[in-house]
Amino acid sequence: MNKPELLAPAGDLEKLKMAIVYGADAVYLGGEEFGLRKASKNFTLEDIEEGIRFAHKRNKKVYVTLNIIPHNEDLIGLDEYVSELEKIGVDGVIVADPGVFSVIRRVAPNMPIHLSTQASATNYETIRFWYDLGIRRIVVARELSLDEIKEIKKKLPKDLEIEAFVHGAMCISYSGRCLLSNYMAGRDANRGECAHPCRWKYNLVEEKRPGEYFPIYEDEKGTFIFNSKDLCMIKYIPELIEAGICSFKIEGRVKSQYYVATVIRAYRKAIDEFFRYKKNYVYKEEWLEEIKKASYRDFTTGFYFKKPTGDDQIYENSSYIRKYDFVGLVLDYDKKTKLATVEQRNRIFVGDEIEIFGPNKEFFTQNIEEMWNENGEKIEVAPHPQQIIKMKMKEPVEEWDIIRKARKD
Template sequence: MKKPELLAPAGDLEKLKMAVIYGADAVYLGGEQFGLRKASKNFGIDEIKEGVEFAHSRGKKVYVTMNIVPHNEDLIGLEDYVMELYELKVDGVIVSDPGIFSVIRRTVPDLPIHLSTQASVTNYETIMFWYDLGIRRVVLARELSLEEIEEIIEKIPEDLEIETFVHGAMCISYSGRCLLSNYMAGRDANRGDCAHPCRWKYNLVEEKRPGEFFPVFEDEKGTFIFNSKDLCMIEHIPSLIRAGIKSFKIEGRVKSSYYVATVIRSYRMAIDEFFKAPENYTFNKDWIDEIKKASHRDFTTGFYFGKPTEEDQVYTSSSYIRGYDYVGLILDYDKKSKMATIEQRNRIFSGDEVEIFGPRIEHFTQTIEKMWDEKGQEIDVAPHPQQIIRMKIEEPVEPWYIIRKSREDRTDG
């Protein structure tokens, strides 16, 4: 068995670096054109260059999404853009549209192309169609069972890689090809501007009774009839590896860098632990408990073990479960004085009990006794976004370690 690639989302440069540091083998990002996530900051050419250099210097890969469903005007500038990506030495691009695929093959034939989940691939004959055109990695539709995935892998060439989503938000529409946002909000999901109407609250209205709203589900608040739980397959890592899936993809380019670090770290630990001794592997509940400390919905296994039922939907709220706040990022640490320099991310108070963790260590707990600002003045609270503060941390830490605080313990209520 070959260790699968752990593929992380990178919504901006900090998230890219966080993903690499916390254990991702590769990241995928969107440029300022041709991608499906306008809500994330996305990358200019100079940022892609910096991201590629950062990842490559650590032996990691960078893929760029170009998976919109384009109209004529969306093709303008495509050749120049892919030439720039090729010159920056990105490791591949992710596409769904045959037209964009054709332009890339014609312009930079050596640039690896991955077929996006937006292409809705659900069978080996479709995969072979794309294989004959030059595709060597396919991101399968999320509507496939593990049994179907195993059959596909058995029937395709060994040099064709299969990538599947293993964690993150689920789309209610087939492989993300959705018109609901365009119809209801005038925002085209297939061109990167989804308004996420699947998370909205719905009621039933009878044509001759305008203004009378009847709950579709027996609840006075209405219902979130399209609202799926989040995918989480960390408990099933051995089955995914043994199936022959080559890349485990984490969803979440619009999620926080804290989310990326937390989720990637747990999957990294689970995968590495399995390969230490596959026959003696035991799932560690701490891994999923750590994931739950990042913002999330309840979890589902999606289509992997059969079609989802009402148990895989959330009928009460579209809100995320958020038990912890990301309050600080370690910038520097002096071992002699045990003094850490920290960039604040949410308000921190003297007296707070916080948890601190890094990519290769278990978290530990500490109470903040004193804090100082950049001028060396003692402070009781760090209220300003990205404020630079200093405090003593008893256990050794390193840059990129994260400080979080339970929302139940918030000093500011």
């Protein structure tokens, strides 16, 4: 068995670097146009080029999303953009639309193209169609079970790669092909502007009984609008590999830097442990507990083992569960003085109990005994965003290590 690629979201350059440092084999990102995540900061061409240099120096890959479902005006400038991506060395592009595909083939015939989940590839004949056109990686629709993925792998050539989402937010609509946001908020999800109305709380009102609000829930006949739990497959690494999935995709380009580091680190550990021990591999509950220290909704296995039911949805609210805050990023460490230089990310106080973890170390806990500002003055609190402070560490730390604090609310 080949070790699967761990593919991380990168909403901006900082998140790209964090994902790679914390164990991603590749990242996917969006430029300022032609992608489906306008809510993330996204990348200028200069940012993409810097990200590629950072990744390639560490033998990692960068893929760019061009998965918009375009109208005529959305195609303006696509030729030039694809040409620029080719020049700066992008490792592949992610595409959903046949027209965008044809432009890339014309402008950059050697560019690797991955078929986006937005294309809703759910069967081996559809995938064979795209394979015959030259695509060698398919991001399969989220509506497929592991058994269906196995069948696709058996019926198609061995050089076809299957990429699948294994963690993150789930969409109500068929692999993201949603009209609800456009209808209710005037924001077209298929052109990168989803307002996520599936997360809103709804009641049903009958025309002749105004003011009477009936709750929306699921029964044996189905449901109306639903707010899905988050996908989490960290318990099932062996099953994912056995099914033939070669790239484990994490959702979350609009999620935080801390979220990316936490989730990627947990999946990295699980994958590496599987390939270290093979038949003697044992899943560790601590990996899931670490994931739960980033923001999350309750978890589901999506469509992998069965068709989702009401148990896979959330009807009470659309809020995330947040048990910890990201409060600092280590920039430097002096072994002699044991002082760490830290960039503050949330307010922290002398006396706070904190946890520190890194890409290659388990977390340790300590209390903040003293802090100093950039002028060397003692301070009791670091209240300013991205304030540079120093604090003593009871164990050695490194650049990129993260400091978190349990929330009291």
